[in-house]
Amino acid sequence: MSDLKETITDELKKAMKAEDKLRVSTLRMVLSEMIVVEKSGKEVDYVEAIKAYGKKLKRSIDEYRKLGLNDKISNLENELAIVNEFIPKQMDDEQLIKIVNSIIEANNFTAKEMGKVMKLVMSAHGDVVDGKRAQEIAKEKFAQ
Numbered sequence: 001m002s003d004l005k006e007t008i009t010d011e012l013k014k015a016m017k018a019e020d021k022l023r024v025s026t027l028r029m030v031l032s033e034m035i036v037v038e039k040s041g042k043e044v045d046y047v048e049a050i051k052a053y054g055k056k057l058k059r060s061i062d063e064y065r066k067l068g069l070n071d072k073i074s075n076l077e078n079e080l081a082i083v084n085e086f087i088p089k090q091m092d093d094e095q096l097i098k099i100v101n102s103i104i105e106a107n108n109f110t111a112k113e114m115g116k117v118m119k120l121v122m123s124a125h126g127d128v129v130d131g132k133r134a135q136e137i138a139k140e141k142f143a144q
Contacts, residue, residue, distance in 0.1 A: 002044075002046060004047065004050075008027055011027055012031065015027060022075070022078055022079065023082055027082070029053065029079075030053060033049045033053045034046050047087065050087055051087055054083045054087060057079055057083060061073055061076045064076065088127055089128065090128055090129065090130055091129050091130075093133070096129060096133060096134060099124075099125060100121060100141060104142075110142070111139075114138060114139070114142070117138050118131065118134065118135060122134070
């Protein structure tokens with residue numbers, strides 16, 4: 001068992017003892033996502049599995065906002081906060097802007113070459129960069 005999986009399992013045990021129902025259910029979902037990755041036959045990357053679950057939660061939050069179901073949003077945001085404890089800290093916007101701008105300027109990329117920009121950003125910093133946010137920053141740069 002990997003260190004991350006052991007950590008989550010230990011946190012689950014603590015949450016069960018503390019009778020923290022939200023934390024227990026969230027950690028169980030995270031562990032189930034990790035098991036799905038294990039059984040998929042692909043290379044096991046638990047951090048990516050947890051990030052994917054976090055993205056699902058973010059999409060759900062966005063959808064509930066559009067539908068005006070604010071009572072469900074707070075519960076999902078609390079779940080997302082728990083999930084984010086196990087994801088590497090994401091790069092802040094200031095650093096990301098510097099990286100995206102330097103890649104664009106160093107290679108003289110145009111707006112038509114957005115894919116190349118994203119490929120370089122994600123290959124160098126993919127584990128700590130939100131790809132969606134990097135793309136937004138690149139679009140803003142090209143719009144100038």
